Amino acid sequence: MMIEDPLPSYRFIVTLDPADAHLPPAQAALLPLVPNGSFQEARGLGADLEIAAYPEGGANSYAHQLPLRHTWSRISLKRGVVREMGLWWWYQQGLSNSLGARRDGAIILLTPAGTPAVAWCFFGGLAAKWTGPELNAGQSAVAIETLEIAHEGLQQIYLSPPLTS
Numbered sequence: 300m301m302i303e304d305p306l307p308s309y310r311f312i313v314t315l316d317p318a319d320a321h322l323p324p325a326q327a328a329l330l331p332l333v334p335n336g337s338f339q340e341a342r343g344l345g346a347d348l349e350i351a352a353y354p355e356g357g358a359n360s361y362a363h364q365l366p367l368r369h370t371w372s373r374i375s376l377k378r379g380v381v382r383e384m385g386l387w388w389w390y391q392q393g394l395s396n397s398l399g400a401r402r403d404g405a406i407i408l409l410t411p412a413g414t415p416a417v418a419w420c421f422f423g424g425l426a427a428k429w430t431g432p433e434l435n436a437g438q439s440a441v442a443i444e445t446l447e448i449a450h451e452g453l454q455q456i457y458l459s460p461p462l463t464s
Contacts, residue, residue, distance in 0.1 A: 306416055310409040313338050313376060315389075315402050315424075338378045339443075341406050344419050345372035346453065373428075373447045374406070374421060380432055380442040390426040390446065400425055404448075407458070415458040423451035 347370050352362040393400040405420040427449040432442035 306408055307411060308408070310411070310413065311338075311341060312407050312409065313341060313404065314407065315404040338376045340377040341374065343372040343374040343447075344406065344453065346370065347372070371450055371452060373449050374424070376446045376448070377443055380444050386426070386444075386446050387429065390429040393425050393427070410459070418456045418458055420454045420456060421448065421450040421452065422454075424448040425450070
């Protein structure tokens with residue numbers, strides 16, 4: 300059996316479904332497209348299960364650990380500022396009304412050869428926070444904007460089988 304090397308983190312793509320996640324298809328087709336964009340960084344693929352300790356009378360050597368609530372981390376996407384308004388428009392829609400505000404999407408990790416390997420699909424995402432670039436006339440750095448997505452769940456999907464001999 301051949302052991303596969305870990306996948307590198309520098310090759311990935313981000314997709315956003317073009318339609319509101321909670322609208323019927325006919326209405327969703329009327330919404331403007333939200334471009335996928337190219338991102339230099341994606342963070343926040345995580346979840347947390349809140350646990351409560353429950354001590355039982357007479358059992359002094361331990362406390363039962365009971366699950367309470369599951370929460371999902373916000374996904375943070377960073378990219379260089381470009382002259383298209385898709386992500387800003389999505390954030391603005393969430394401020395004014397829910398029509399067009401919820402999107403499903405995925406972050407897809409690629410193999411070194413560029414084929415999709417693993418995807419993390421998120422559901423019911425809202426553009427919860429937008430941060431504009433830090434501008435400094437004394438530096439020649441790229442202007443970076445950040446978008447945070449609050450969502451209702453992740454699903455990990457393996458898109459290609461691991462190497463075997």
